Amino acid sequence: MTTPVSPKQEWWSVAELAAARLPGIPGTARGVTAKADREGWRDVPGAIKRKVGRGGGLLYHWSVLPLAARTKLIKHDASRPVEKLDRNSAWAAYAALPQKSKDEAARRLDAITKVELLHTSGAGHVHAVDTIAAEIGSSARTIYNWIDLIAGVAPEDRLAFVAPKAPKKRTQQADRAAYQPFMDWLKSAWLRPERPTFAQCYRMAERQAGQMGWPIPIEKTAKRWVDAEVLRTTQVYLREGVNGLMRCYPAQIRDRSGLHALEAVNADCHKIDVFVEWPDGTINRPQIVAFQDLYSGKFLSWRVDHDPNKVMVMAAFGELVDNWGIPKRCLFDNGREFANKWMTAGAPTRFRFKVREDDPIGVLPLLGIDMHWANPGHGQAKPIERAFRDLASDVAKDVRFAGAYVGNRPDAKPENYGSRAIKAAEFLEVLAEGIAEHNARTGRRSDTAKGRSFDETFAESYATAPIIKATEEQRHLWLMGQADGKLHKDSGKLTLHGNVYHCDWMSQEAGRKVIIRFDPEDLHSGVHLSALDGQYLGFAECQQKVGFFDLDGARSTARRNRQIVKAEKVLAELQRPIPVEQLAADMTNSAPSPSEALADLEAKVVKPVFRKPTAVTTFRDHMDPAAERAQEALILQMSASPSARPEPQHIGFLVADSPEERFRQAEDIAQRQRQGKPVGEAEAGWLEGFLEHAEYKAYSAIFGDFGSNNAG
Structure with a gap:
């Protein structure tokens, strides 16, 4: 027996049947009701139900229709593609909504459920919708819209379909294209290593848009578009570089459980924040180099010096191998003190210093130790950095170092900064105690320690680990520094750091290039010489101990000499504050020309200016006519030859004959004016004109330079 095929729409209202124009069905709602x-x-069981939605009414099942009408419905639906509600898309859209929208979907579904419950209990549909609308504080039309959203949806999927739709983008892609020139300029200005603020770049883009005529979005919208178009990691990379990009991803979690004690070590230098006074009187912050076991985290060896150098690295490495054994791998910082030729020459991954063919092979390649280099400026790559942070802080803030602590940042200096410097011996003693306490402290939470101390973790693994001990011949490699040199062409002697080394066999090797191995802490103990291919030649004793007894002393003295020379240069510059070039330029600018040297006396005197006149005028602009006539007569009198000069005339007062007397007469009138004594109109007019005359200026200069007793 076949299952009867049903049309897509099973329930029909009177209006829908009238509009469908089915065979045997009237074309009006009144006719359909009368036929029913x-x-x-x-009266047919299950063939009638009330309509859910606004207006109410009855719905009839398609099975009560005439056969001709049912056949047409089935054929019509079979010819149309079946439209299915995509429940997967609905639920995917629901999952992407914020919690606020999901809560709203639950509220809507609850309202619809209450409406259906009231309607099932016998209440009218319209009354049920109005009642629930009043209860939830919404309109009946809103609830009708919610009911339409779930028409034909299975009860288990209603929540996804009734949920609010995600808001559409307020700006269409086509509309945003008009802002593309502005956005391109803005993004280019903002995504720079200088890391300008977005507001600053937006203002600059606005100015550019004003010149080019580009449309401008508001700043908030522009920022939202940039964030949508450019990934956050891309923004960080373009503005902060590789280091900033690495911070966007979690650090690698290294599993040390697969290692064993002394299988791998890492080393680094660290400056201790304490002022230390060294035996030579130098006061500075000391540097510590330490080797740490990667499996347990224990400090295995360490050395202290003024600054990082290959001597302290070699000494610390020698202590490591001497006390514990030869590690298989070493993780080094990329500093020059670790990449020195004594340690790493010949390693394929070493990219420091100039590589020469006759370079002697370094200690680590000779011992078969694999080297790994940490990324520069990436502290996460070196586990010892974390240990230094705790150790250095505990040691520097030890109560015995009160007054010597300098702070871990320039802006974190304590109040008693610089009040004390710790003696080097005392510092080394406290540092040794700090390292021992650091290794012995229990409660470590690493994967290998599991609550134990570093000492306990290392000891447990060291007892069962395959440790390789060094032979006496291998021991010479790390206890001695190395250098290349050449024996004297005649005697075969070797000179190193001022000391002379020689043995009888060296006379046979005169002029030969050799590899020199020596104890950096005792240069007077002799050297071991090898050929460039590594063949051991022999030992040479120190014949003339004129140089330093250790390499560190040579370095200290060389550093002291450099400081002395630097200080002398500063003192010399203090004694010569003006550079020679400036002196030459000043001389060139101040040298007078030949014409200036022959100028009149008035050109050699700088005229003081006591007040600035309000307007540029001459004394004729405001001179009394009588005084002007007297001045003109005086000028004619002084310009005439002695034989033709007329007798002095009385122009209200008597003008002196000689230039010196006229000068003194003018000074007397000027003094009376300053003292407020009576001065005649003619005298004042003559004085004003005479003060501008070259004769007065010349005598004024002479009296000012040599005194009035030398005039005449």
């Missing part, structure tokens, strides 16, 4: 009453559609 005549044929008893309401």
